Amino acid sequence: MKMVALRINGKTFEAESGSSLGGVIHSSAAAFRQSVTLSQPRGIYCGMGVCFECTVMVDGRPARACITPVKEGMSVETQL
Amino acid sequence: MTAGALECDVLVVGAGPAGMAAAAAASEVGADVVCLDLFSNPGGQFHMRPVTSGGPFDSTSQVAEGRLAERRCRERGVRFLEQTEVFWAEPGFTTFASQANDPVAIRSTALVVATGAMERALPFKGWTLPGVMTAGAAQRLIKTSNAPPGRHVMLAGSGPFLLAVANTFGTAGQKLEYYVEMQRFRLAALSLLLANPGRLKEAAKLLAGVRRSGAKILTGHQVVEAMGSRQLEAVRVAPLDETGKPITEKSKIIENVDALCVGYGFRPIVDVTSVLDASHHFDDTLGGWVCSVDEQQATSVVGLFAAGETTGIGGAVCARLSGRISGLNAAAITGRYGRRHELELLGRRLKGARSFAAGLARIFPFPGHLVEQLGDDEIICRCEDVKMREIGAAISDGASDVFGVKMWTRAGMGACQGRICGTALSEIVARRMDRPVSDAGYNRPHMPLRPVSLSTADLALGLVSETEET
Numbered sequence: 124m125k126m127v128a129l130r131i132n133g134k135t136f137e138a139e140s141g142s143s144l145g146g147v148i149h150s151s152a153a154a155f156r157q158s159v160t161l162s163q164p165r166g167i168y169c170g171m172g173v174c175f176e177c178t179v180m181v182d183g184r185p186a187r188a189c190i191t192p193v194k195e196g197m198s199v200e201t202q203l
Numbered sequence: 204m205t206a207g208a209l210e211c212d213v214l215v216v217g218a219g220p221a222g223m224a225a226a227a228a229a230s231e232v233g234a235d236v237v238c239l240d241l242f243s244n245p246g247g248q249f250h251m252r253p254v255t256s257g258g259p260f261d262s263t264s265q266v267a268e269g270r271l272a273e274r275r276c277r278e279r280g281v282r283f284l285e286q287t288e289v290f291w292a293e294p295g296f297t298t299f300a301s302q303a304n305d306p307v308a309i310r311s312t313a314l315v316v317a318t319g320a321m322e323r324a325l326p327f328k329g330w331t332l333p334g335v336m337t338a339g340a341a342q343r344l345i346k347t348s349n350a351p352p353g354r355h356v357m358l359a360g361s362g363p364f365l366l367a368v369a370n371t372f373g374t375a376g377q378k379l380e381y382y383v384e385m386q387r388f389r390l391a392a393l394s395l396l397l398a399n400p401g402r403l404k405e406a407a408k409l410l411a412g413v414r415r416s417g418a419k420i421l422t423g424h425q426v427v428e429a430m431g432s433r434q435l436e437a438v439r440v441a442p443l444d445e446t447g448k449p450i451t452e453k454s455k456i457i458e459n460v461d462a463l464c465v466g467y468g469f470r471p472i473v474d475v476t477s478v479l480d481a482s483h484h485f486d487d488t489l490g491g492w493v494c495s496v497d498e499q500q501a502t503s504v505v506g507l508f509a510a511g512e513t514t515g516i517g518g519a520v521c522a523r524l525s526g527r528i529s530g531l532n533a534a535a536i537t538g539r540y541g542r543r544h545e546l547e548l549l550g551r552r553l554k555g556a557r558s559f560a561a562g563l564a565r566i567f568p569f570p571g572h573l574v575e576q577l578g579d580d581e582i583i584c585r586c587e588d589v590k591m592r593e594i595g596a597a598i599s600d601g602a603s604d605v606f607g608v609k610m611w612t613r614a615g616m617g618a619c620q621g622r623i624c625g626t627a628l629s630e631i632v633a634r635r636m637d638r639p640v641s642d643a644g645y646n647r648p649h650m651p652l653r654p655v656s657l658s659t660a661d662l663a664l665g666l667v668s669e670t671e672e673t
Contacts, residue, residue, distance in 0.1 A: 124256075139348075142349065143343070143347040145344070146348020146349070150350045153333040153435070154333035158585065164433050164434065165331065165333060166333030166336075168336050168585070169322060169339070170341070170344060172241055173322075173619060174586075174619045175617075189340070
């Protein structure tokens with residue numbers, strides 16, 4: 124088992140290499156995004172890249188957390 | 204592998220059971236095949252590979268079969284493109300994709316679309332609360348990150364997939380507290396299995412897995428509300444009367460639930476076949492709108508084939524058989540022929556597998572009527588926060604189909620392009636207008652099929668004009 128370190132909102136997390144970023148974020152906070160119009164809290168919904176509810180910034184680009192494998196040194200920003 | 208501009212005889216979109224069967228079959232008879240897929244590994248959702256090697260999922264037959272299918276493809280020279288998502292396709296065929304933000308353009312003589320299925324989602328009170336997710340999401344969290352969906356989990360909805368998800372919890376050693384199924388297990392289930400004895404063992408294993416999970420099982424019940432302030436805290440469930448309506452006065456609140464995983468079955472993903480103008484039709488028992496195919500798995504567009512869930516929800520057995528048929532016929536377009544008697548045999552087996560799937564669909568009918576329970580304040584389109592009130596007003600003002608509602612309200616215009624709310628929208632429109640669901644229409648896909656950065660799209664489209672000039 125190979126572990127990697129990544130930063131989520133400036134905090135360091137350890138996770139197994141290749142595991143889904145969505146799982147890492149969800150395990151620490153179910154609510155991590157805001158909806159577009161009503162700013163409601165949102166989290167993982169479809170888990171397979173269809174709904175875009177888990178969109179976060181990964182190294183400065185938007186990405187769906189649920190289909191993004193974690194990598195060493197990855198820098199992640201969530202809305203909430 | 205990484206791409207750029209590629210050419211091949213047969214391009215297969217999707218590397219699930221159907222896509223890999225198609226790729227293997229076409230390459231066996233000598234076609235040059237490229238197979239692309241959105242995820243990090245071939246296998247689709249069915250053969251989804253666990254992160255941990257040596258973990259509880261590593262030794263399951265589903266994972267082993269996926270690895271074997273991939274190896275067979277690679278031995279025959281199939282080129283796989285992982286983490287690659289199609290955002291446009293043109294007749295002839297040129298398929299444009301983004302491979303983790305890098306541009307890809309692939310020209311092929313034949314195209315096989317095996318893009319699989321997604322959850323046939325239905326809104327209910329409180330469904331946007333964090334902690335509420337699809338049943339498939341729960342399964343993916345466990346398999347792709349060893350992360351349980353929550354500490355106190357309820358699995359709810361209807362259909363055989365819930366049994367599979369409950370088993371995933373069991374295999375992972377994760378706790379599942381409640382299992383809520385709308386149907387009561389009926390004699391019909393037993394008679395279907397007796398008519399298909401080959402499936403008895405599989406069914407017995409699934410049922411034993413649910414019992415082993417230790418979950419409290421409620422059949423003939425429905426989730427009527429997800430409750431919580433900023434995330435899920437409790438769930439209200441109600442028993443159903445003989446007509447399938449929840450008995451509100453008998454509903455009860457189950458406290459201390461932080462993950463509610465809901466599934467009502469699947470719908471085919473048909474965006475690539477739609478943009479290429481293939482014929483589609485509506486069949487409730489096949490998951491809604493499906494790509495129409497003939498016995499060769501050929502669509503109405505010459506050279507375009509479809510296989511697996513794209514042609515109607517039927518599970519992995521149908522996917523593998525229809526995938527192989529589509530691969531052999533796609534290769535034939537490029538002048539490479541397989542043995543005719545194999546196609547005949549595959550066709551007969553596919554018919555049998557389809558009839559089993561149709562039997563299951565009759566036991567677990569899609570509960571589209573649940574949209575009748577939605578109050579005015581419920582959000583239907585999660586992307587654009589469009590509420591039931593606005594959709595009702597649009598229909599009263601003259602919107603007469605899903606497209607009209609989208610123009611009026613923005614429902615279906617957000618990042619997911621109506622993939623999540625589309626099922627509910629068509630059920631709502633049909634019921635308010637007292638017309639069949641097929642009359643409500645569906646959102647035509649537009650460029651780009653999936654969000655892609657302008658620079659990636661521009662570069663991908665440029666890859667083709669460069670080849671044309673040289």
